[in-house]
Amino acid sequence: MTSNKIPVTVLSGYLGSGKTTVLNHVLNHRHGLKIAVIVNDLSEVNIDASLIKEGGGLSRIDEKLVEMSNGCICCTLREDLLVEVEKLAKENRFDYILIESTGVGEPVPVAQTFSYMDEEQGIDLSQLCRLDCMVTVVDAYRFWHDFSSGESLLERNQAVGEDDTRDVVDLLIDQIEFCDVLLLNKCDMLADDELDELEGVLRKLQPRAKLIRTVDGKVEPLDILNTGLFDFEEASRSAGWIKEMETPVHTPETEEYGISSFVYERVKPFHPQRLMGWMEEWPAEIVRAKGTIWLASRNDIGQSLSQAGPSIQFGPAGHWLAALPREEREALLSEEPEAVENWDDRYGDRINKVVFIGIDLERERLIAELDACLLTEGEMLQDWSRLPDPLPGAEQMGSTGAVL
Structure with missing residues (x-):
């Protein structure tokens, strides 16, 4: 791949997943x-940087190490990242830039840093660099423990600030x-069947990424360097729930290790109290759920539901087009043929319209339970705002009634 832009690979992954080990291996x-x-x-003392130095993968001639401490690339240190990368790219001494993001950093803001002009800094990294590959390292051994812990970053003293x-x-x-690329690391610490099930879940959550099993972070460097894999739009739409949502007719696939998914779709609103009751007894077999909810008591505004493990987020997602003034609605509809x-x-x-991904999902039972939370035919004729x-988020809503 010929380009005068310097290629960049970003390593993301939760604390302890093995990013530094991967980095050391690649440098060696x-x-x-x-x-x-x-x-x-x-941390103020950059332990990861010292580990890299001890690992012997850096030489003063061939590589340069930039330590970014006491902050996070994806938030407070974004400006520093812009400046440092611009400086390195303009030195014209390097073939590649490899970034290890903090364990509590989200990859999207980092990718945006390389994809768009920063007006405030006047820096456009897309003119100097080519974001080549976003890599996420997953700790196979601790994944389910962390996934199901129900803990916040604050509770683990890992938050970037009190408002995190x-x-x-x-x-x-x-x-x-x-x-x-998903690197499933520490694979030697799980039995084969446990590893196969975890890989199946990860492939369901992220079907586009190349999944590679590793032990001690030993990945073939060319699997994450100069890959040409990154595309912002594709990456933004690569989550399993999006793929599932976009499939016109969903045919249930052969389930391996009981891992499956389905889309629940109904043109009828939920009764808020019954839906709340169902959500309070959230089925443990659902690993991930994401979608839009039509709530009878909030008829003008669609609600967003996002669940992962024990974390369930629910709140306003924006006005339904049908609730907007006619001119505004027609203007938006002209831009959205799908609507x-x-x-x-x-x-x-x-x-x-909600996607459910899980292990040993009892699809018909879940559908029946959700259907029971919809308004009955009698309730459809009542004043929904009184439900x-x-x-x-109910306190943020104005009075909204039924479309009758």
Whole structure:
């Protein structure tokens, strides 16, 4: 691949997954490439950087190490990242830039840094660099422990600040759903059947990424360097739930290790109290759920449902097109042919559409339970705004009634 832009690979992955081990391995088997390394660590003393130095993968002639401490690439240190990468690229001494992001960093903001002009800094890294590959390292041994812990980063003293309210599981999902390569590390610590099941779940969560099993971070460097894999639009739409949502007719595949998925779709609103009751007893077999909810008591505004493990997020997603003033609605519909195609004569674009991914899902039972949470025919004729609404975000809603 010929280009005068310097290629960049970004390593993401939760704390302890083995990113530094992968980095050391690549630096020790770099096929003659002159690699500049940027290491981002949240602590004031950059332990990761010292480990890399001890690993012997850096030479003062061939590589340069930039330590970014006491902050996070994806938030407070984004400006520093821009400046450092621009500086390295303009030196014209390196064949490659390898970035190890902090374990609590999300990959999307880092990718955006390389994809768009930064007006404030006046730096456009896309003119100097080519983001080649987003890699996420997953700790096979601790994955289910972290996924199901129900803990927040604050509770683990890993947050980037007091206002960082993210759950560990949400961070894991963010890192898995936006990448080109998934390195499933520490595979020697699981039995074969456990490893196969975990790989099956990861492939369901992220079907586009190349999945590679590793032990001690030993990956063939050319699997993550100069791959040409990164495409921002493709990466943004590579999550399993998006692929599932976009499949016109879903045919259930042969289930390996009981891993399956389905889309629940109904043109009828949920009764808020019954839906809340169902969500309070959330089925343990659902690993991931994502979609749009039509709530009778909030008829003008669609609700977003996002679940990963024990973390469930629910709240307003924006107005239904059908609830907008006529001129605004028609202008938006002219830009969205898919919305016109699926338009309901009575309810417009209002719909319940949620993807469920899980292990040993009892699909028919789940569908029946969800159907029981919809309004009955009698309730459809009532004033929906009077329905009890215990779900989060109710206090932000104005009075909305039924479309009758």
